Amino acid sequence: DAGVTQSPTHLIKTRGQQVTLRCSPKSGHDTVSWYQQALGQGPQFIFQYYEEEERQRGNFPDRFSGHQFPNYSSELNVNALLLGDSALYLCASSLSRKNTEAFFGQGTRLTVV
């Protein structure tokens, strides 16, 4: 049973560029959440997708957008990259019901130069 898989594992981009990160949820999960983890900090919630719609959003600018596909996989897009966007981006999947836990992927390490 595959867990949460993310690609790519590492990425280097230049300021102003755009990036797309991908996530496949754990088998049977229908909800995907994205988090940003800066060095020395805990993960910060970006947004959550369920039934192909953004359901909840954290305090992140509109440069951060996402998508969920019919097979529950998801993409995180970041436009107009800033140096401050350098971080580990984590995907977590869960079931859309009460009292459920999230399973995390290994993350994508994004470096903006």
Added chain:
Amino acid sequence: AQSVSQHNHHVILSEAASLELGCNYSYGGTVNLFWYVQYPGQHLQLLLKYFSGDPLVKGIKGFEAEFIKSKFSFNLRKPSVQWSDTAEYFCAVSETNAGKSTFGDGTTLTVKP
């Protein structure tokens, strides 16, 4: 808004010492509580969770945590740590309807052999 405070940024212990990591949260409603562990080079893994019922929760690898509602606390404990427990530990809280999780900034535990 929810917030999570982990009191210790870095804890250094010798093997066989007892461990207690503090976690306090601020949220007035019903919450789910989690402790995650991140071993060097690995993804976030769930140590234990509290949804309801017995406030003393037992997790993997001999860890336990106690939910004290009146103190808004969910401290992690282990009677005797091992070198292999060296890792970063994150406390997290979410609302019961499977919404976003709010994480603390983590505690780095170093266990000396």
